[in-house]
Amino acid sequence: MMEYAPLDLPENPQLTRNITHFARALRVAGLPAGPGRVTDAIAAVAAAGFSERAEFYYTLRACFTARPEHRAVFDQVFRLYWRDPRYLEHMMSMLTPAVRGVAEDRTAKAAEKRAAEALLHGVDRDVPDMGDADSEQGTEIEIDATLTMSREEKLKTLDFEQMSVSEMAEAKRIIAQMTLSVPPLMSRRTQSAPQGARPDWRRTMRGAMARGGDVVEFARKERRTRWPSLVALCDISGSMSQYSRAVLHFLHAVSNQKGAGWAQVHAFTFGTQLTNITRHMGARDVDAALAAAGAEAQDWEGGTRIGACLEAFNRDWSRRVLGQGAVVLLITDGLDRDEPERLGAAMERLALSSRRVIWVNPLLRWDGFAPRAAGIRAMLPHVSSFRAGHNIAALAGLAEAVARPDDPGEKARLMAALRAA
Known part of the structure; x- marks a missing residue:
């Protein structure tokens, strides 16, 4: 069982507003957190109280998770929203264009990107302009892109568990265009073919019998091809x-x-x-x-x-x-x-x-x-x-x-x- 320190809430926590925003982040991350669940969560927290973080965590988890697979996403969003503001800053840097010294060089865990993307839904994450628009002494940044891969190439090597919501949507678009062709199988049976590689003596003799025994032309055949399932x-x-x-x-x-x-x-x-x-x-x-x-x-x-x-x-x-x-x-x-x-x-x-x-x-x-x-x-x-x-x-x-x-x-x-x- 997870243990947390006592929850430190401000004097005016605006609990209803915070839980509503938290539920909106869960909904963007893919959990079924509709208005009914928000109402149940607010009522449950009011009944259970929030003197300890563990009680608060398990109360919200009971209201917003319906399946075991929902817990991974819920845990990450809960950690970002209620526990660790600095962790949210780190995940935000991972979702912005990579700048050396900003994002920590590590692989995101399962559901982390989806959780951060859900909390940052609708937030402008563009890198701010570092120079003065009216000044002629702007700072020029040169980027050597000779050794970098395109976004699609990076996405092809990214683990499905580490993809964010947008990355998974893009991955599904790529997957929809993929093919899995199969070569045909050669059957032992044959079929008539005018340019076939094998002579068909049976068909040739039947044709000759129809013409009084004269062989007018030689029939040919080839092996049939079939396709597997x-x-x-x-x-x-x-x-x-x-x-x-x-x-x-x-x-x-x-x-x-x-x-x-x-x-x-x-x-x-x-x-x-x-x-x-x-x-x-x-x-x-x-x-x-x-x-x-x-x-x-x-x-x-x-x-x-x-x-x-x-x-x-x-x-x-x-x-x-x-x-x-x-x-x-x-x-x-x-x-x-x-x-x-x-x-x-x-x-x-x-x-x-x-x-x-x-x-x-x-x-x-x-x-x-x-x-x-x-x-x-x-x-x-x-x-x-x-x-x-x-x-x-x-x-x-x-x-x-x-x-x-x-x-x-x-x-x-x-x-x-x-x-x-």
Whole structure:
């Protein structure tokens, strides 16, 4: 339990106005802090009192958070608004154009940028003019931009968890334009082709019989091409929340892209239960599609039972959607509550039923990542490729993994570490 020092309020705190402004910041940051919740919060604080900071914190948190995933954003906004004014100044410097000596060189934690952006919503954050407009002796600042990256290039390498609201909106725009093309598969069956590479003796003889036994022309044929299906299994547990939303935006773009080559695109979410959201991915509007998918998946941002959900998929859906050489995208961090043996058996059957299993794991963003968790150790031997999925650049790398069947990603390195352990 968190412990705070006694809350030091001014003589005229204007509590109603402060809580209203605090709720407005929460609403900008993405929490459902409507007028009804503001009224409840004011009444709750009046009833509970605010002699101690801990009571004040838990009272407001009970009124403004409806899900466990809301707490990270609430904690950051609470800290900025009620606890640490200097911290707000630091976050404001992070949101302004970078000036040496202003912003501290460190990576923002999850939800920090969203919280600071929410509190600074509507505030002019432009850098003030350092020179006199009427003076001819203005200060000239020279900036060497030869080694800097564009805003879009920086955004492609930024972790989804560290993005602000505006950065995430821009990331979704980029993701909507991404493609995931797949090369065709060569079938054993053939089809008639006037310029085919193989002679079709059966068709040639049938044509000759129709002409009294005279061979007038030689028929030719070629191998048929077919397109595989894409099956995505997306983990929507609490630890995968931000990454899952970005990946689902990517899947929506793939599902609605014409000419990508996929025969069909199937999407499933899993946390504590498996949910088929394929029909929602076909909607033209991505926000409406994800809202409908979120309404159907009741276990969004809950616990994780990968083994049980994969067993349900193998039992109920594998024969329906894994035909014709389907490629499986498995998006999860591999942190499972089930027994490793159960998870390993489910992964083995999934691998045998599909053409390839590509595992996308956001934990690969850490340089020192190693297969220490029991779930990861059970799943790793049964995947074809193991890749990161924490930013836009990682999602773009999936196209390379799909186009190159012999690309194992990080699997070879991690399997070597697994054998050495």
